[in-house]
Amino acid sequence: MRATVTAAALVLTLAAGPALAAKAVIAVTALESGSSLGTIEAVDGKQGLVLKPKLFGLPAGPHGIHLHQNGDCSAKEQDGKLVPGLAAGGHFDPKGSSKHMGPWSEGGHQGDLPALAVNGDGTATDPLVVPRLKVADLKGRAIVIHAGADNYADEPKPLGGGGPRIACGIVK
Ligand SMILES: [Cu+2]
Ligand SMILES: [Zn+2]
Numbered sequence: 001m002r003a004t005v006t007a008a009a010l011v012l013t014l015a016a017g018p019a020l021a022a023k024a025v026i027a028v029t030a031l032e033s034g035s036s037l038g039t040i041e042a043v044d045g046k047q048g049l050v051l052k053p054k055l056f057g058l059p060a061g062p063h064g065i066h067l068h069q070n071g072d073c074s075a076k077e078q079d080g081k082l083v084p085g086l087a088a089g090g091h092f093d094p095k096g097s098s099k100h101m102g103p104w105s106e107g108g109h110q111g112d113l114p115a116l117a118v119n120g121d122g123t124a125t126d127p128l129v130v131p132r133l134k135v136a137d138l139k140g141r142a143i144v145i146h147a148g149a150d151n152y153a154d155e156p157k158p159l160g161g162g163g164p165r166i167a168c169g170i171v172k
Pocket of ligand 1: 065145
């Protein structure tokens with residue numbers, strides 16, 4: 001009897017293995033052209049979520065990047081205009097803060113990430129560490145990269161001032 005239980009427990013452990021592996025690979029696409037811009041690998045680390053970009057083809061400089069609510073990168077109409085990536089919705093904000101304060105503040109959107117540094121050749125490889133997120137929080141949502149930088153505030157412009165959405169990847 002005891003051997004049977006142990007065997008059953010072992011099977012359960014093996015079956016649960018892959019589902020528990022805290023890792024996701026997110027394919028990122030340019031919203032205008034639809035071309036691939038590479039991937040971002042997400043893993044859980046000691047200091048929180050670690051995003052490892054392997055991106056290319058982006059405009060050089062700092063870019064706002066956030067976890068957006070919906071796993072949908074399609075365009076959506078706003079004020080009579082089709083806006084690229086708008087179907088991804090707003091920044092992931094499960095506590096309903098409605099405040100953009102960056103990844104190191106407790107009071108704002110939980111989906112706020114450290115800005116993405118894009119090199120002169122259009123690649124981005126510097127990892128981002130996000131203390132308040134885990135891989136599990138990403139599932140079914142989207143990572144969105146913006147045209148401009150991110151000042152981690154709603155002033156002088158809302159949502160860090162990053163402006164238009166230029167790239168997006170759904171976390172499956
Ligand atoms: Cu965003
Ligand atoms: Zn935000």
